[in-house]
Each structure stands twice: as structure tokens, then as C-alpha cells.
Amino acid sequence: MSKLVVVDHPMIQHKLSILRDKNTGSREFRALVKEIGMLMVYEITRDLPLEEIEIETPVTKTRAKVLAGKKLAVVPILRAGLGMVDGILELIPAAKVGHIGLYRDPETLKPVEYFCKLPQDVEEREFLVVDPMLATGGSAEAAIQLLKDRGAKNIRLVCLVGCPEGVKMVQEAHPDVDVYLAALDEKLNDHGYIVPGLGDAGDRIFGTK
Secondary structure: OOOEEEOOOHHHHHHHHHHHOOOOOHHHHHHHHHHHHHHHHHHHHHHOOEEEEEEEOOOOEEEEEEEOOOEEEEEEEEOOOHHHHHHHHHHOOOOEEOEEEEEEOOOOOOEEEEEEEOOOOHHHEEEEEEOOEEOOOHHHHHHHHHHHHOOOOEEEEEEEEEOHHHHHHHHHHOOOOEEEEEEEOOEEOOOOOEEOOOOOHHHHHHOOO
16 A cells, blocks of 8 residues: 655645635735645655765865656646646756646546646656645546556655545555645545635636636
């Protein structure tokens, strides 16, 4: 079974509380989603491998550590996932960005792909699938499967707020994909919203409420 990690850094928790507040407007909401995304990835990437290279400072030559190993790619689930991308790219500017778009079939209620654009070297990259909310888990599960179908082997799921139902679905479908959250909330309500949650992340990011 994959691991579930709740990234409970004090700065993340502080910003998340403001994010949840119904009185937080779209402009501030967008900025907070970006900041929390960046802070989470800072914590998540602690295990990235390093290698030593030789550099020359203004004083002398020395050995210094730089990132090694797999190349990274960020894949937001449209549309709300877009809000997390800029913060991650500020931290990892060399990362490539893919996009996955899904809609829910009104009859089967299952996610259906309407857009998928990924970097060409899928097999060589480590993917961070990002979406602010992990509610039912349907979209995340489908997005991860799309990546696997195209050859991805190293995938992590990064969400701001999740609930046990969504985590369970992703872990059962993809036991090799670790899940990272800023908060694990109580449950889903009858309308599919996370409780206490923060409402519809897409509407709050883009002001389409």
C-alpha cells in the first residue's frame, strides 16, 4: 500500500486556515493555493537524489551538490490544478508541465478524458499530479491511470485537502502512488463536497462562483 503523508508544516497550516475561510476572495485564494503548493513540494522533494559537481566560487574551486536522477514533471488536473503549478515551478523551474482534463459522465458518473498533453519522455520522468481537492478520488484515480497507460512509472499525488473516501479510492486503485495532503478532513457530504473543506476550489480560484 502507498503511503499517505500529511504535510503539517506550521506555515502551510496557517495559510490553509485562511484559504478555508469563506470570506477569502479569489485574488487572495489564488495566491494562497500557489504558496501552499510551493511549500508542500519543498517538503515532498526532500528525498530527491543529489550528486556532486565541481564549481568555482569567487574564492576557490570546490565540490557542490546538485539534483540528480529523474527529471520532474508537474501535471495539473484541469482546471483547479492549474492554481498549484506556478508555485511549484518557482521552486523547480526545470520541471516540464503536462495537462489532464476530465469531465464526469452524467449517466455513469465516471471521469472521461477530454484532454491529455504530456512531455514526450514520460518513462524517464517523475510525475507530480496536482489538484487542490481529493474528494471522491475519481478524477485523481483516472488521471493517474492515464499517466500509467502512457508509460509513467513514478507518480506522486499532491492535493491541498483530502478526505478518507478519496484517499482510499486512490490507494486501492494505485498502491504504488504516494498521496500528499496539507490536511485530511473528516468526510464527504451528500453533494460530494469535503467537510469542512474549502468549497469548490476551481470556482474560488477563478471567481466563477
